[in-house]
Amino acid sequence: MISFQNVTKKFSSNILALEDINLDINKGEFVFLVGPSGAGKSTLLRLLAREYLPTSGKILIDNIDVTKLKPQDLPNYRKKIGFVFQDFKLLDDRTVFENVSLALQVRQLPDLEIEKEVERTLKLFEIWNRRNLFPRQLSGGEAQRTAIARAIIGKPEVLLADEPTGDLDPQTAWSVLSLLGEINSWGTTIIMATHNKEIVDVQKRRVISIKDGKITKDKSEGKYEFH
Ligand code: ADP
Numbered sequence: 001m002i003s004f005q006n007v008t009k010k011f012s013s014n015i016l017a018l019e020d021i022n023l024d025i026n027k028g029e030f031v032f033l034v035g036p037s038g039a040g041k042s043t044l045l046r047l048l049a050r051e052y053l054p055t056s057g058k059i060l061i062d063n064i065d066v067t068k069l070k071p072q073d074l075p076n077y078r079k080k081i082g083f084v085f086q087d088f089k090l091l092d093d094r095t096v097f098e099n100v101s102l103a104l105q106v107r108q109l110p111d112l113e114i115e116k117e118v119e120r121t122l123k124l125f126e127i128w129n130r131r132n133l134f135p136r137q138l139s140g141g142e143a144q145r146t147a148i149a150r151a152i153i154g155k156p157e158v159l160l161a162d163e164p165t166g167d168l169d170p171q172t173a174w175s176v177l178s179l180l181g182e183i184n185s186w187g188t189t190i191i192m193a194t195h196n197k198e199i200v201d202v203q204k205r206r207v208i209s210i211k212d213g214k215i216t217k218d219k220s221e222g223k224y225e226f227h
Contacts, residue, residue: 001027001189002048002158007057009043009213017043019213021057025191027157030184032200033193035210035226041193044210045160048191049081050074061158079107082151082159082188086166088143090135090150096122096142097131100149107154121149125179141172145179152183159183161192165199173199197224 002025009018018040025031033041046052047059050066059066061080069077090099097118104114122128125145135143144164151159161180165173177199184190194200200207200223207222208215216226 001025001062003058003060004044004047005058005060007047007054007059009040009047009052010055016213018047018054018210021213021215023208023215023218025189027189028184028187030181030190030203030205031192032203032205032207032222032224033191033210034195034200034207034224035216039210039226040213041210042162045083045162045191045193048158049083049160050077079154080157082154082156084144084147084151084159084161084164086163088135088147090143090147092135095132095134096127096138096146099135099146100153103150103153117153118149121153125149139172140168141175144168144172144176148176148179148183152188156188158189158191161190161194163193163195165194165196170198177203200224 004021004023007018007021010016021044033044035041043052047054048066050069053067066077091102094102100121101114101118104117119128122131125148127142127145127149130138130142138146165176168176173196180190180192204221206220207217207224209217209226211226
């Protein structure tokens with residue numbers, strides 16, 4: 001479903017973020033991306049979200065070459081993709097309910113439909129009783145559950161997560177991971193960049209290791225290792 005074919009990304013003549021990446025990820029997989037800081041993990045996720053174009057190579061999703069999309073195709077393409085970050089990136093001046101409903105408002109759905117869907121999702125993620133709070137009033141776990149709700153409410157095919165547990169204590173990190181596992185069980189493909197060795201080692205999922213812009217390991221039931 002997702003295919004990187006000889007993908008290279010240079011940010012300048014001397015910054016080679018990814019070099020000749022070849023990678024296939026099937027629909028419904030849950031994949032960890034591991035590697036030291038600066039290895040190229042975020043760049044790989046951002047190429048998939050089409051925030052960047054590769055310097056060379058092809059990126060296919062459902063046989064669409066992402067690198068060939070025209071500006072007018074991007075909004076539709078991005079509906080396939082949800083993105084979650086370490087620092088949540090919630091809008092500070094909007095409540096939990098508003099942050100999540102904005103993701104559906106851009107799709108111009110009827111208000112009643114949006115409200116129902118947001119209520120259903122916030123209840124499922126156990127943040128319904130936080131719906132009128134602003135991001136600064138939330139715990140880290142509640143903020144991340146809100147950010148994940150916002151990312152998945154439009155039913156993307158792929159959820160990209162860049163260090164989603166990076167700022168959370170171990171117990172909260174585990175609760176976020178179990179939420180991601182549940183989302184994956186609905187059929188959503190998940191690609192998660194992480195430094196959380198404990199989580200990666202216990203989960204027994206596919207682990208792709210990246211170092212200096214290259215894939216150094218790719219194992220099913222892999223461990224947190226990149227040498
Ligand atoms: P990771 O997510 O594994 O920490 P990144 O993908 O963020 O690594 O970075 C890979 C390399 O690309 C690093 O050398 C980083 O400094 C560089 N890089 C990432 N984004 C940019 C950018 N927007 N402009 C210039 N260099 C960048």
